[in-house]
Amino acid sequence: MEEYYYIMPDNKRGGPVLPERFAEKGITADTLVWRQGLEDWTPAGKIEALKDYVLPSANSAKAQYEQSLSSEPNRPKAMNYNGYMMPKPDNNMLWAVLSTICCCTPLGIVAIVKASQVNTLYYSGQYEQAVLKADSARRWAIWALVAAVVLNSLSGLINLLFFSTSDAEVLTSIYGL
Secondary structure, eight states: OOOEEEEOTTSOEEEEEOGGGHHHHTOBTTSEEEOTTOSSOEEGGGSGGGTTTSBOOHHHHHHHHHHHHHHOTTOOTTBOTTSOBOOOOOOOHHHHHHHHHHTOHHHHHHHHHHHHHHHHHHHTTOHHHHHHHHHHHHHHHHHHHHHHHHHHHHHHHHHHHHSOOOHHHHHHHHHOO
16 A cells, blocks of 8 residues: 555654554544555545544544434443544453462452443443442552462461470470480
């Protein structure tokens, strides 16, 4: 595919750039582009070969948003004002599972339950709730880690204070030496 030059809304020229990199440069359907062989600068959205590479124009995104408000009263909240999906929050499932296996099982199980709810909430359009559940899963996994450290420290201290015997005393009591 050929490289194109472009003009941004602030009249700054850029390029050459491959169509695959249009999104990185913020090239929309309304951005004027040119390459050797074109007669004049043309909006990128009017060139059939580029339609898959350009971002929707601000006007079309705004129109889609306004249409979605009027036609979909229960529009997903995971959409921002341009109609793009908000990024999916990290569900912290890895930390929840590791805290369950390695640390404190009861608190880790709560972390797993919270983490498993994140994707469901996100894909049902409840973005804010998904973020809250992801934060909650992370907190429960951290609490499991802290509880494991505290409990293991206490256990080691108790063993050290009450059950410390030398190897010689253990061998003497077992083998009668």
